[in-house]
Amino acid sequence: MSAAYVCIICGESEPNTIDLYVRKSKKLGRDDHRREQSTDAQTEQGHRWSHRKGYAVRKVWKDIASAFKAVKRSDFDRALAALANEEVPTLWAYAIDRFSRKGAEDLLKVIGKARVIFDMDGLDSNEPRDRRWIINRAEEAREYSEGLSKRVRDTKEEQRDAGRWVAGRAPYGYTVSRDRVLSPDEEPFICHVATRKEWSRAALVREMFRMIAEDGESTRGVCRWLNGMRVPSPGGKSWGFAYVYRMTRNPAYYGTQVIQIRPGHPEPYRNTKGELVPLRGTALITRDQQRRAQNNLAGNNVIPVPNRARDTRAKHLLTGLLQCPGCKRSMSMGGRSYLCQAATGGTGCHVKASARTTAIESYVFEAWLARLTGADDDDSIMIAVSERWTARTKPEETAAEQAARSVLDAAEADLAGLIRTRKQYTGAAERYYFQQLTEATEAVDAAKEQAAKHGSAGRVQLPFLSVSVEDLTRAWEDADPYLKRDLLRLAIDRITVHKAPRRGCKFDGDSRLTIAWAKTTGRADYGTAA
Structure with missing residues (x-):
């Protein structure tokens, strides 16, 4: 190599360059009996060897990771790449077992192609008589590591079977x-x-x-x-x-x-x-x-909201239903109109939709009335309304069904998550996967059976089938604002209010409103009101 490198310890310029590779398995305290030769101590020893042999240290590669497990050792891979690309002619390692415990697998990548020094073993890959020793010592290190790993696994499995805590730190509490x-x-x-x-x-x-x-x-x-x-x-x-x-x-x-x-x-x-x-x-x-x-x-809770001392319920008929198409915000009451919240809150919106209260409320009621009274018994809107009507009139039955359904949703999510992580269960860990798969499948089947019992126990009665337009209109007029809000929401999920074509024009609900009607969950068995 033409360029001269400067040693990072003594600052002297020398023509022969070398890289150091140091590694230890874990981050352990100084008083831990399992502590290995530290990477700092290995680095210092590598510098001493380099100075004695007339080398200048170009780079120190350092990993704190296992040399046997299939874990990523970034600096190890970079050190081998530097040798392969002839960036440096020689690599120093503290010992063969610090270099790798995979046997000859990693050594054959560099032996015969570049020089590797194993200081503690006194071996040099450029020496023909050392090559056999290097390979033999590497295989011995692999066998020792495999044997040690098996003994550790057997010991931990025995402790786990006895119900003892294996990990170092106890869980919080x-x-x-x-x-x-x-x-x-x-x-x-x-x-x-x-x-x-x-x-x-x-x-x-x-x-x-x-x-x-x-x-x-x-x-x-x-x-x-x-x-x-x-x-x-x-x-x-x-x-x-x-x-x-x-x-x-x-x-x-x-x-x-x-x-x-x-x-x-x-x-x-x-x-x-x-x-x-x-x-x-x-x-x-x-x-x-x-x-x-x-x-x-997981979002499947059915915990009831506690009663509040102050009535905080929305009082205006369409609050929470209306949406501005520009900013997608809800529209709230302001003066005599429903307004885009961007208009009242000062934030940006290029539409800022609004509608007079009396006109839009009258139109929405007429559309709601026509949609319900004009629907057939098996219309999807009637099924959706029935589900919500049951939730309002029989909350205890609905809560039980929701609880059973939430258990099923959670069981299905656990099963799906287990299947997604299938590739992580390899080798001896495969038995855990199949055991958990069986348990998760059984949990889903049991949850389905329980949910089916609730679904078949209470047939939902369809409301309004025997009610005429006149009767329904009279009932609407007698209802308080809170009941009217609930009745509208039996059939309507969202209403998008488009901006008027010009200021002061008459309200046209057909062109200004897009109503998203309720959809059924498809989870209940429905009957007809007597």
């Missing part, structure tokens, strides 16, 4: 004993300023699940509650909603052994017989609580 048994962390560590109530980490976890499962609280709401009490997160900082969400997916909280096949996704562990293994110790919540929490976070 638990403590782990020397014999790896989880126990709730009941030691009070924070006191709420307003209520003077003392909280332990275990009590906080129970309350977090209660808030989500019973109150329908979001993960962000839980974080606001925790941060408002100045509760430090497991990392010592403020709480994040993603961490709370992962807690709701951890089987350890309801007392089931876990395994992580996908990083960051704890799953229920199963022994060789396919059985779930209970953890030794006391669970913080029940399985049913976790299911309800997961279901609510």
